[in-house]
Amino acid sequence: MTAAVRPTDPPLEAASPAASAPVASRLGLAGYLVCAGGIVRRELLRFVNQKERFFSALVRPLVWLFIFAAGFRNVLGVSIIPPYETYVLYEVYVTAGLAAMIQLFNGMQSSLSMVYDREVGSMRVLLTSPYPRWSLLLAKLAAGVAVSLVQVYVFLAIARFWEVDVPWLGYLTALPAFVAVGLMLGSIGLFLSSLVRQLENFASVMNFVIFPMFFASSALYPLWRIRESSEALYLICQANPFTHGVELIRHALYGSFEPVACAVVVGTTLLFFLLAVVAYDPGRGIMARRGGPPGEGS
Amino acid sequence: MTGGGGTIRGGPGPALSVEGVSHRFGAREALSGVSLAVPVGRFVALLGPNGAGKTTLFSIVTRLYHTRQGRVAVFGHNLAREPAQGLARIGVVFQARTLDTDLTVRQNLLYHAALHGLPRRVAMGRVEALLARVGLLDRIDDKIRVLSGGQSRRVEIARSLVHGPSLLLLDEPTVGLDLESRADILATVRALVRDEGISVLWATHIFEELQPDDALVVLHRGRVIADGTAAQVAGGGTLEAAFRRMTALEKAA
Numbered sequence: 277m278t279a280a281v282r283p284t285d286p287p288l289e290a291a292s293p294a295a296s297a298p299v300a301s302r303l304g305l306a307g308y309l310v311c312a313g314g315i316v317r318r319e320l321l322r323f324v325n326q327k328e329r330f331f332s333a334l335v336r337p338l339v340w341l342f343i344f345a346a347g348f349r350n351v352l353g354v355s356i357i358p359p360y361e362t363y364v365l366y367e368v369y370v371t372a373g374l375a376a377m378i379q380l381f382n383g384m385q386s387s388l389s390m391v392y393d394r395e396v397g398s399m400r401v402l403l404t405s406p407y408p409r410w411s412l413l414l415a416k417l418a419a420g421v422a423v424s425l426v427q428v429y430v431f432l433a434i435a436r437f438w439e440v441d442v443p444w445l446g447y448l449t450a451l452p453a454f455v456a457v458g459l460m461l462g463s464i465g466l467f468l469s470s471l472v473r474q475l476e477n478f479a480s481v482m483n484f485v486i487f488p489m490f491f492a493s494s495a496l497y498p499l500w501r502i503r504e505s506s507e508a509l510y511l512i513c514q515a516n517p518f519t520h521g522v523e524l525i526r527h528a529l530y531g532s533f534e535p536v537a538c539a540v541v542v543g544t545t546l547l548f549f550l551l552a553v554v555a556y557d558p559g560r561g562i563m564a565r566r567g568g569p570p571g572e573g574s
Numbered sequence: 575m576t577g578g579g580g581t582i583r584g585g586p587g588p589a590l591s592v593e594g595v596s597h598r599f600g601a602r603e604a605l606s607g608v609s610l611a612v613p614v615g616r617f618v619a620l621l622g623p624n625g626a627g628k629t630t631l632f633s634i635v636t637r638l639y640h641t642r643q644g645r646v647a648v649f650g651h652n653l654a655r656e657p658a659q660g661l662a663r664i665g666v667v668f669q670a671r672t673l674d675t676d677l678t679v680r681q682n683l684l685y686h687a688a689l690h691g692l693p694r695r696v697a698m699g700r701v702e703a704l705l706a707r708v709g710l711l712d713r714i715d716d717k718i719r720v721l722s723g724g725q726s727r728r729v730e731i732a733r734s735l736v737h738g739p740s741l742l743l744l745d746e747p748t749v750g751l752d753l754e755s756r757a758d759i760l761a762t763v764r765a766l767v768r769d770e771g772i773s774v775l776w777a778t779h780i781f782e783e784l785q786p787d788d789a790l791v792v793l794h795r796g797r798v799i800a801d802g803t804a805a806q807v808a809g810g811g812t813l814e815a816a817f818r819r820m821t822a823l824e825k826a827a
Contacts, residue, residue, distance in 0.1 A: 301660050302692065303659075306691070307691025308691065310692065311690070311691050312678070314684070314685050314687070314689060318681075321677055322676060391635070397670035398672050398791065400666075400670075401672045401686065402689065403637070403638055404666050405661070405689040406660075406691075517785045
């Protein structure tokens with residue numbers, strides 16, 4: 277006990293008339309927006325505090341861009357495919373995929389933080405909020421997207437110095453695409469977080485989700501190249517929602533809109549968000565079934 | 575119903591009413607037909623050894639789990655039908671430490687205020703007043719990581735009051751603290767009951783924390799085995815002796 281002031285010393289009511297006054301319970305939309313804002317703010321604060329997380333989130337795609345892409349520049353020629361109007365360097369091709377990779381890792385990292393939140397109990401704090409549970413999960417998703425946007429735009433800014441010249445307007449037109457893809461990957465992560473029992477299982481998420489999604493997509497190579505070697509693999513890549521996320525971003529960066537990709541991204545988001553809401557529902561989901569506090573009711 | 579606007583304080587019925595609540599985890603029965611009430615403005619102790627079902631009960635009352643069997647109402651608001659109205663009136667201190675250790679005291683409290691829809695400009699003054707009350711105003715911009723166990727507990731108590739709840743639930747808040755911190759926490763909470771009329775459910779397994787005229791509910795293996803004032807339950811002897819007698823009877827039965 278180090279505090280100089282003992283809690284019983286000051287007369288309580290005198291110390292805090294404001295604290296004891298009744299407070300309007302802001303259960304309406306305005307209150308919810310405050311709540312969602314608070315959740316996003318907390319996530320950003322935590323992100324800023326974890327410098328190594330920010331650093332590694334940036335280093336990963338930059339290593340790909342600076343080293344991998346340089347090495348493969350001459351091996352992987354990219355013909356003229358939409359949205360590019362001329363031959364592009366491999367670095368330019370791979371940038372959209374790497375931006376999506378940042379979001380992929382971030383989405384899964386948010387799911388990791390949900391598992392962590394569950395273990396240390398801050399999930400319980402979140403769920404004491406009076407707002408509907410689905411709306412709290414939505415705010416959590418938005419918070420993850422906000423963090424991923426910071427990472428993506430810093431990456432794009434650095435990539436610009438590496439001859440990846442996206443049209444200036446492209447940074448703006450890509451914003452809705454990044455938000456949509458962020459929501460999609462976040463909701464997949466949210467759903468996974470309900471399945472992952474403990475933090476250690478995150479390694480399997482890496483192996484079974486992140487890597488297959490990333491490599492079986494158009495992030496690193498155009499799909500026609502894959503089709504040349506295997507029709508089956510091509511179909512798998514086409515079925516991978518991450519491919520559509522990458523293509524949505526790639527087109528948006530050059531001011532064009534890819535309706536099929538957009539539909540897949542939106543549909544996947546809705547599906548996984550719904551599944552996550554069911555999983556986190558107090559009645560049906562994992563929170564009630566996944567054992568109880570240790571020792572109770574044995 | 576007060577709808578979107580009403581005040582948190584007050585409302586019909588006891589602060590908390592739990593009626594016939596049972597809960598299982600698979601085959602394990604954690605709670606069986608538990609009923610208890612926290613009258614408005616009273617301090618009620620929920621006494622039970624580890625594993626008695628206290629935390630499960632807290633999880634149901636805070637709606638982490640649905641009420642499968644039975645009914646839970648907060649100031650008359652049935653938690654199953656009006657969860658928002660109920661949750662808005664509850665402040666909780668969980669057994670586990672649930673503050674963000676990388677964030678400051680102020681950031682933690684403002685986050686919690688936001689969770690209850692209190693905008694920063696309204697919350698700021700309340701946060702400072704509450705920290706003054708628990709004697710930690712001078713630590714407002716310190717990160718949680720540098721606080722002692724007793725100090726972070728007091729921050730958690732301040733946090734649980736940010737949105738002005740009328741019912742405070744504390745799940746073994748003194749676990750792991752030294753004697754002096756334990757006494758501090760207990761005194762703070764008793765003062766809230768005395769001065770503010772806040773209703774409190776205090777779960778504990780420490781007999782010494784109770785006073786003779788405290789309302790007491792004894793939970794053992796998911797069942798309520800005694801209910802009354804601490805003095806009544808003790809029946810002339812010590813509470814601990816009475817407790818051993820009752821649990822021995824349970825075993826024999």
